[in-house]
Amino acid sequence: MRYQSYFNTALNIINAYHGEMPLAHFLKQYFALHKKHGSSDRKMITKACYAYYRLGKALQELNNAMRLKVALFLLWGHEQEWQIVFPENWLQQEYDTLAKRWKILQTAFPNLQYTAIFPLQSALSENIHSTDFSAAFLLQPKVFLRIRPGKENEIIAILQQQKVTYTQLNKTCIALEQGMKIENILPLNKNCVIQDYSSQRVGELLQCIPHDSKSLAVWDCCAASGGKSILVKDTLNAIQLTVSDIRQSILHNLQQRFAVAGIKDYDLFLADVSKPLTPALKNRYYDLIIADVPCSGSGTWSRTPEQLYFFSEQQIEEYARLQQKIVQQVIPQLKPGGFLLYITCSVFKKENEEMVQYILKNFPLSLMKQQLMEGYQMQADTMYAALLQRN
Numbered sequence: 001m002r003y004q005s006y007f008n009t010a011l012n013i014i015n016a017y018h019g020e021m022p023l024a025h026f027l028k029q030y031f032a033l034h035k036k037h038g039s040s041d042r043k044m045i046t047k048a049c050y051a052y053y054r055l056g057k058a059l060q061e062l063n064n065a066m067r068l069k070v071a072l073f074l075l076w077g078h079e080q081e082w083q084i085v086f087p088e089n090w091l092q093q094e095y096d097t098l099a100k101r102w103k104i105l106q107t108a109f110p111n112l113q114y115t116a117i118f119p120l121q122s123a124l125s126e127n128i129h130s131t132d133f134s135a136a137f138l139l140q141p142k143v144f145l146r147i148r149p150g151k152e153n154e155i156i157a158i159l160q161q162q163k164v165t166y167t168q169l170n171k172t173c174i175a176l177e178q179g180m181k182i183e184n185i186l187p188l189n190k191n192c193v194i195q196d197y198s199s200q201r202v203g204e205l206l207q208c209i210p211h212d213s214k215s216l217a218v219w220d221c222c223a224a225s226g227g228k229s230i231l232v233k234d235t236l237n238a239i240q241l242t243v244s245d246i247r248q249s250i251l252h253n254l255q256q257r258f259a260v261a262g263i264k265d266y267d268l269f270l271a272d273v274s275k276p277l278t279p280a281l282k283n284r285y286y287d288l289i290i291a292d293v294p295c296s297g298s299g300t301w302s303r304t305p306e307q308l309y310f311f312s313e314q315q316i317e318e319y320a321r322l323q324q325k326i327v328q329q330v331i332p333q334l335k336p337g338g339f340l341l342y343i344t345c346s347v348f349k350k351e352n353e354e355m356v357q358y359i360l361k362n363f364p365l366s367l368m369k370q371q372l373m374e375g376y377q378m379q380a381d382t383m384y385a386a387l388l389q390r391n
């Protein structure tokens, strides 16, 4: 009966949640108010809620209770304990794999199609395989580590010593299972950083920038807590780094992270770069500007599937307008021959290829390389990056 009770609680939460804040915050508030749930209860209820949103926009014609059963059967039907909540007829054939459970449900609900999970197919960037991309929402993404230069042997030795289950994707990228507390095993930021596989692959575009002995002036204009800044430091090494963001709190996190990462000499300022820069900032010119712009985040929605469920198409346009404003302000700060690295974690062409077209049409820049990082193929985020050079 415990699992029936988890089901009922998850259903109450889903009925009360309307996407007003991240699901993780909503659950935290709920559990703070309902202290009777112990840690394993919280884990199971959370798992059920996330399963519901992983279905995205599929089967919205069902009531929430039936939709939650469908989601739980698909994602966790192989776990004996949940069987109490499923209709008998779903359990009459073999259902040990996701593919078998999908087939059983398709017989019951012919509208269940992978592309119904993510219906904005025509808005997707080129080369995204729509079925694979939609199907990936049913899998929990992995956590990825990037090993910092020269620390490879040390990190691998710790992982082996501590008997951590991991997959090594390349010399510096490690995939871990979701939910493991890696910060208890490895000192993060010093010798390795948590960074999604696709985000790490942005380094491939940085490699295209000629960097001999000359130190490059780099501005990470939407730096957040500095993930790309640490990557650029580790990739190009000799740089004079400037970081900025619109949020003070995130710059505070960046300062703490940089201190651990051993990054000392850098400039930092708070700025809304969608608005005209101050005269002092207008006097600064850079060899490389990293614009990891605010975006729909649609490439990361398998980590936050509630966003997939609540997102409306008109928001894409709003993000694209903000992105245009940001590039308008920062591009004039490029030195002649300088590079703009434009990055999103979006899967929408309006935020990706069409933004690059906008830049090429309106500014004296040439496209060096653009790349879609198809993280959905490997339980990672999907990202887009384009490297442009000022003529």
Ligand SMILES: C[S@@+](CC[C@H](N)C(=O)[O-])C[C@H]1O[C@@H](n2cnc3c(N)ncnc32)[C@H](O)[C@@H]1O
Pocket (backbone or CB within 6 Å): 221, 222, 223, 224, 225, 226, 227, 228, 229, 244, 245, 246, 247, 250, 271, 272, 273, 274, 275, 292, 293, 294, 295
């Ligand atoms: C995608 S995140 C950057 C992630 C970061 N580069 C990293 O690798 O961890 C986008 C950042 O842009 C910031 N931002 C949003 N609007 C902005 C604006 N108008 N001016 C400057 N920063 C902005 C957000 O606060 C957020 O931290």
